[in-house]
Amino acid sequence: xxxxxxxxxxxxxxxxxxxxxxxxxxxxxxxxxxxxxxxxxxxxxxxxxxxxxxxxxxxxxxxxxxxxxxxxxxxxxxxxxxxxxxxxxxxxxxxxxxxxxxxxxxxxxxxxxxxxxxxxxxxxxxxx
Amino acid sequence: xxxxxxxxxxxxxxxxxxxxxxxxxxxxxxxxxxxxxxxxxxxxxxxxxxxxxxxxxxxxxxxxxxxxxxxxxxxxxxxxxxxxxxxxxxxxxxxxxxxxxxxxxxxxxxxxxxxxxxxxxxxxxxxxxxxxxxxxxxxxxxxxxxxxxxxxxxxxxxxxxxxxxxxxxxxxxxxxxxxxxxxxxxxxxxxxxxxxxxxxxxxxxxxxxxxxxxxxxxxxxxxxxxxxxxxxxxxxxxxxxxxxxxxxxxxxxxxxxxxxxxxxxxxxxxxxxxxxxxxxxxxxxxxxxxxxxxxxxxxxxxxxxxxxxxxxxxxxxxxxxxxxxxxxxxxxxxxxxxxxxxxxxxxxxxxxxxxxxxxxxxxxxxxxxxxxxxxxxxxxxxxxxx
Numbered sequence: 019x020x021x022x023x024x025x026x027x028x029x030x031x032x033x034x035x036x037x038x039x040x041x042x043x044x045x046x047x048x049x050x051x052x053x054x055x056x057x058x059x060x061x062x063x064x065x066x067x068x069x070x071x072x073x074x075x076x077x078x079x080x081x082x083x084x085x086x087x088x089x090x091x092x093x094x095x096x097x098x099x100x101x102x103x104x105x106x107x108x109x110x111x112x113x114x115x116x117x118x119x120x121x122x123x124x125x126x127x128x129x130x131x132x133x134x135x136x137x138x139x140x141x142x143x144x145x146x
Numbered sequence: 147x148x149x150x151x152x153x154x155x156x157x158x159x160x161x162x163x164x165x166x167x168x169x170x171x172x173x174x175x176x177x178x179x180x181x182x183x184x185x186x187x188x189x190x191x192x193x194x195x196x197x198x199x200x201x202x203x204x205x206x207x208x209x210x211x212x213x214x215x216x217x218x219x220x221x222x223x224x225x226x227x228x229x230x231x232x233x234x235x236x237x238x239x240x241x242x243x244x245x246x247x248x249x250x251x252x253x254x255x256x257x258x259x260x261x262x263x264x265x266x267x268x269x270x271x272x273x274x275x276x277x278x279x280x281x282x283x284x285x286x287x288x289x290x291x292x293x294x295x296x297x298x299x300x301x302x303x304x305x306x307x308x309x310x311x312x313x314x315x316x317x318x319x320x321x322x323x324x325x326x327x328x329x330x331x332x333x334x335x336x337x338x339x340x341x342x343x344x345x346x347x348x349x350x351x352x353x354x355x356x357x358x359x360x361x362x363x364x365x366x367x368x369x370x371x372x373x374x375x376x377x378x379x380x381x382x383x384x385x386x387x388x389x390x391x392x393x394x395x396x397x398x399x400x401x402x403x404x405x406x407x408x409x410x411x412x413x414x415x416x417x418x419x420x421x422x423x424x425x426x427x428x429x430x431x432x433x434x435x436x437x438x439x440x441x442x443x444x445x446x447x448x449x450x451x452x453x454x455x456x457x458x459x460x461x462x463x464x465x466x467x468x469x470x471x472x473x474x475x476x477x478x479x480x481x482x483x484x485x486x487x488x489x490x491x492x493x494x495x496x497x498x499x500x501x502x503x504x505x506x507x508x509x510x511x512x513x514x515x516x517x518x519x520x521x522x523x524x525x526x527x528x529x530x531x532x
Contacts (some may be wrong), residue, residue, distance in 0.1 A: 039356065062455060072196065100469065102468050102469070102470065103468075104426065104430050104432070104433050104464075104465045106428030106467075107429055107464035107465070107468050108422075108425055108429065108464050108468040109424065110464070110467055111425075111460045111463045111464045111467070112460070117467055118463075118466075121470065122466065122467055122469040122470040123469035124432065124433075124436050124438065124468055124470065125436060125469075128436070129469075130516075131513075131515055131516065135514075135515065142361070145195075
C-alpha cells in the first residue's frame with residue numbers, strides 16, 4: 019500500500035484535505051492516488067482542498083487542482099478549493115491563470131455550504 | 147649668471163641693506179633698473195609704513211642672528227603697485243664670521259597667493275562639506291562645513307585616512323572603491339544608486355550624497371569630495387511616500403455594509419496603481435471579515451474605458467478565487483451605453499443600477515448560499531460567477 023502524503027480528515031461525508039509545502043510532480047501523482055483512493059473507500063460526496071498553507075500557488079498548482087477536482091467529480095463527488103490567500107489571488111489573476119472552472123470558498127465552513135449547493139445542482143432534483 | 151634667472155629677483159646687499167648687485171630678474175620684478183637701484187637702500191621697495199617701522203633693519207638683524215630667513219611680505223614696484231613677495235634672505239659671512247652682506251632672492255607670488263586665497267575662499271564658502279584627500283587616502287584639507295558636519299576639529303582630521311568618516315561596516319569596501327576611483331579619476335557622484343552613510347565623531351550615522359572630483363596639483367592628483375547631509379531630504383521623500391500611500395488608502399476605502407457584505411465606492415479615475423491598491427485592499431478585507439459578497443460601486447467613476455474595465459475584472463476574478471461573489475453597482479444609463487459601444491465585456495459579473503438594489507441582491511445571494519431561501523435565490527444561480 020502506498021504511503022499517505024497528505025492528511026485527510028473526514029467530516030460527515032465530506033473529506034477535508036490540506037495541501038502543504040512545495041509540490042513536485044512525484045508528490046502530485048501520490049496525492050492524486052491517495053485522494054481518489056480515499057473518495058472511493060469512504061464513499062464521500064464532497065471534498066474540500068485547503069491551499070492556504072501551500073508556499074507557492076502558480077499555474078502548475080492551478081492545473082493540479084483542476085485535475086484533482088476532475089478526478090473527484092468522475093468518482094461522483096463534488097470538490098471545491100478553499101483558503102486562497104489575497105496575494106495568491108492577485109498573482110493568479112495577473113498571471114492570467116484560468117481558474118474559472120474551479121469552485122472556491124473563503125474557508126472550510128463556507129466551503130461546506132458551497133459543496134451542499136453543488137450537490138443540489140448535481141442531483142438536478144430542484145432545478146426549475 | 148645671476149641675469150639668467152628672470153622669474154626670481156636676485157639682489158646682493160651690503161651689511162646695511164644697500165644694493166650692491168641688482169639682477170635682471172630684480173629689474174623685471176620691481177621696475178627699477180640696475181643703475182637706479184645700486185647704491186640705494188633696498189628699503190626703497192618697502193611700503194611707507196614698513197619703512198617707518200624700520201622693517202628692513204629688523205629683517206637684516208634677524209638674518210644676521212639666525213641665518214637664512216624665508217618669509218613673505220608686501221613690496222612696492224617703481225610704479226607704486228604693490229606685490230606680494232616670497233623672500234629668502236641669506237647672510238654672507240667673512241672667514242671670521244662677521245656678516246659682510248646679504249643675498250636676497252625674491253619672487254612675485256601675488257598671483258599664486260590670490261589663487262590660493264580664492265581656492266580657500268571657495269572651499270570655505272561652499273555649501274557642502276568638502277574633504278580633500280591625497281593619493282594615500284589621507285585627508286589633506288577640510289572646510290568648516292566638514293568640521294561642523296562630522297563633529298571633528300580640522301586638526302583631528304588632517305593626516306588621517308578618509309575611512310575615519312565612513313561607518314566601520316563599509317570601511318573595507320570603501321578602501322576598494324577609492325582605489326578604483328584613483329585608477330580612473332573623473333568627476334562623478336559616489337556610489338550611484340546606493341544610499342551612502344557618513345559617520346560623525348560620536349559614532350552616529352547619517353545619510354549623505356557625495357560628489358567626487360580629481361584635483362590636479364603640483365603634489366599630484368588629489369580627490370575633492372563634496373559631502374551633503376541628506377537626512378532632511380530622505381525624511382521628506384519618505385513622508386511624501388507615506389502621504390501618497392495614505393491618499394491611496396483614503397481613495398480606495400472598503401466598507402463593511404452588512405454581515406458578510408463589503409462595499410467599495412470607487413471615486414475618480416482608476417489607474418493601474420489605484421486599481422492594484424483597490425484589489426489588495428478588498429482582498430485583505432475579505433480575508434479579515436470572511437465576506438462572501440463584494441459590491442463595487444462605480445457611480446463615482448467619470449468614465450469606464452477598456453482599461454478601467456480590465457482593472458475591475460481583475461479585481462472581480464481575484465475576489466472570486468477567494469470565494470467571494472462580486473456585484474457591480476452605480477452603472478448610469480450613459481455608462482451602460484458607452485461600455486457596450488466600446489465592446490467592453492464584463493463577463494458574467496452581475497450589475498445593478500443603484501447601491502440599494504445591489505445590496506438587496508447581495509442579501510439574496512447570502513440567503514441562497516445559506517440555503518434558507520432556495521426558491522428566491524434560484525434565478526440568481528444562473529448568473530453566479532461560477
